[in-house]
Amino acid sequence: MRAVLPAVSVLFALALTAPATAQRANSSTLASAAAPATGTPTFYADVLPILQQNCQACHQPEGKNMGGMVAPFPLLTYEDARRYAGSMARAVGTGRMPPWSAAAWHKGTFENERILEEDEKATIVAWATGGAPAGDPAAAPPTPDFVVAVANSDGWSLGEPDLILSFAEPYCMSDDDQDIYVNLPVQLTAEQLPADRWLSSVEYRNGPAIHHILGGVGGLVPGAEPRAYDQGYGRVLRAGTRNLIFNMHFNKEPGPGTALCTNIQAGIRFKPEGEVITHVTDGEDLYIRPIQIPAGASSYSASREYAFEDDVEILSFLPHMHLRGKAAQYEITYPDGRHETLLHVPKYDFNWQHTYRFAKPVFAPKGSVLRFTLWWDNSENNPNNPDPSVDVEWGLPTYAEMSQGYMSFQYLDEVHHVVGEPIPSNLRRAPENESN
Numbered sequence: 001m002r003a004v005l006p007a008v009s010v011l012f013a014l015a016l017t018a019p020a021t022a023q024r025a026n027s028s029t030l031a032s033a034a035a036p037a038t039g040t041p042t043f044y045a046d047v048l049p050i051l052q053q054n055c056q057a058c059h060q061p062e063g064k065n066m067g068g069m070v071a072p073f074p075l076l077t078y079e080d081a082r083r084y085a086g087s088m089a090r091a092v093g094t095g096r097m098p099p100w101s102a103a104a105w106h107k108g109t110f111e112n113e114r115i116l117e118e119d120e121k122a123t124i125v126a127w128a129t130g131g132a133p134a135g136d137p138a139a140a141p142p143t144p145d146f147v148v149a150v151a152n153s154d155g156w157s158l159g160e161p162d163l164i165l166s167f168a169e170p171y172c173m174s175d176d177d178q179d180i181y182v183n184l185p186v187q188l189t190a191e192q193l194p195a196d197r198w199l200s201s202v203e204y205r206n207g208p209a210i211h212h213i214l215g216g217v218g219g220l221v222p223g224a225e226p227r228a229y230d231q232g233y234g235r236v237l238r239a240g241t242r243n244l245i246f247n248m249h250f251n252k253e254p255g256p257g258t259a260l261c262t263n264i265q266a267g268i269r270f271k272p273e274g275e276v277i278t279h280v281t282d283g284e285d286l287y288i289r290p291i292q293i294p295a296g297a298s299s300y301s302a303s304r305e306y307a308f309e310d311d312v313e314i315l316s317f318l319p320h321m322h323l324r325g326k327a328a329q330y331e332i333t334y335p336d337g338r339h340e341t342l343l344h345v346p347k348y349d350f351n352w353q354h355t356y357r358f359a360k361p362v363f364a365p366k367g368s369v370l371r372f373t374l375w376w377d378n379s380e381n382n383p384n385n386p387d388p389s390v391d392v393e394w395g396l397p398t399y400a401e402m403s404q405g406y407m408s409f410q411y412l413d414e415v416h417h418v419v420g421e422p423i424p425s426n427l428r429r430a431p432e433n434e435s436n
Contacts (some may be wrong), residue, residue, distance in 0.1 A: 001317070005047040040127065040130035040133055042139070043078045043127065044135045044139045045140075046080070047127050047140035048141060049382070050116070050123065051081065052141065054116060055075050055149060055207060056113070059076070060076070062131050076147065081354075085128040086128055088128060089129065098160075099114060101347055101348060101354060102343065102344070109358065110356045111240075111358070112354075112355070131314065156267050157203060158269060159269060160187060162268060163192060163267075164267050165244070165266060165268070166263055167184055171250065171262055172206070172261040173209065173262075175254060177254065179251050179398060180253045181247065182248050182250070183337070184248050185243035185244070187241070187244075188242055188243070188244055193239045195239050196237070196422075198236055198237075198277060198417075198419050199235045199236070199270065202264065202268055203226060203266075204267070207261075207263050208252070209251060210225060210250060217236050218243040232276065233410070234277050234280070235280070235281060237268070237311040244304060249396070265425060272340050276417060276418040277416075277417060277419065279411070279414065280410070281408060281410050282312075282408070283408040284406075286404065286406070288324070289402065290393065290401050291392075292391075293392040295388060296378060296389075297376070297379065297389050298377045298379040299377065302373070303371055303372060305369050306369070306407075308366055311363075311365050311366050312409040314358065314361060315343070315410060316356060319405050320400075320402055320403075321348060321374060321403065322402055323399070324384070325348040325350055325377075326347075327345070328344075328345040328348055328372075329343065329345070329373045330343040330372055330405065331373075332362075332364060333369045335367040342362060350384065374403055376401060378391075386399040422432075
């Protein structure tokens, strides 16, 4: 899986809401549910495979962050799912879960899509309305590798890190603080990293009130995943004592008793010696500036273009806006005049800023032009709009707006770097300074 995730990274608590009154099952209820009615789907044979494929990455036990993704309740065991059977049926029936924002016609385009087939939705609904029977535990599929990793490595979904970076001291906010941007250093020492290393993965753990992280060794966006590199693909973290600067956005409700202190952990894993790196990845941060969204505008748009100067393969996109974000689109015009829409997001969701990773990388020959367009809804019809009566410009706070489109790609010329041997200094970009 070519999971070269984008650059600027954002971390926050996902906007999933547990039901006000969850179904609770005592031991006698669970025992009776183990004997299903004829034709009713069962948990182990029918429902669990669906949860493993589409839901468990977020629905982990409390404290198991999955790189920043955490839902308000787990869905690993029968007891977990039985308790929330009614909520699951409603969520999949209305399309609220699993979250995925690409247009329906993109189905099959992206390797990390979360889309339930109609028969999968029907299975969950029929199971819930049929009494949520357990069925035979022997029919359960094998436990996914990432679930095993979380359980066996203190919550790290990609395995125990080789290096963990944190702030020297927690960052503390007072009762009056609400929306704060600050640059905080994390010292990387020669003892921690005595030689240049190829990155294999970067996974974050976030403390309370952390809204986003920019820089250093990358990060996450709301609803996104830890960043990992396939075999043969990678970036370099250079050795040497220095401060990695993290641009932090902290956001909490103000008021008496809301003061808190928080920190992060960046868990880094390195490539094993002997692996051959054949492709060095790169990326581009497609800013659209300036912007000025008129008060009350229900569909304000802005665009920019990017011309490719080399033959590349596009790996992924990630559009980023704030609370007024409405839609996003990436289009490409090839040198021969052909035009194609590579990604259309008709209903942008600030709480689920997906990285759209192509199942088959898109070849963009030199001279191709990518057009990136965003739309915002600054009207009173947008329930997330902080204030529809004001014009909105580009800005860091959540009540302002952003206008970025991250893109990762790989150059077609293959390299041959053996992990463990000295890393050349003439790679295309110094990775700790990349936006990707």
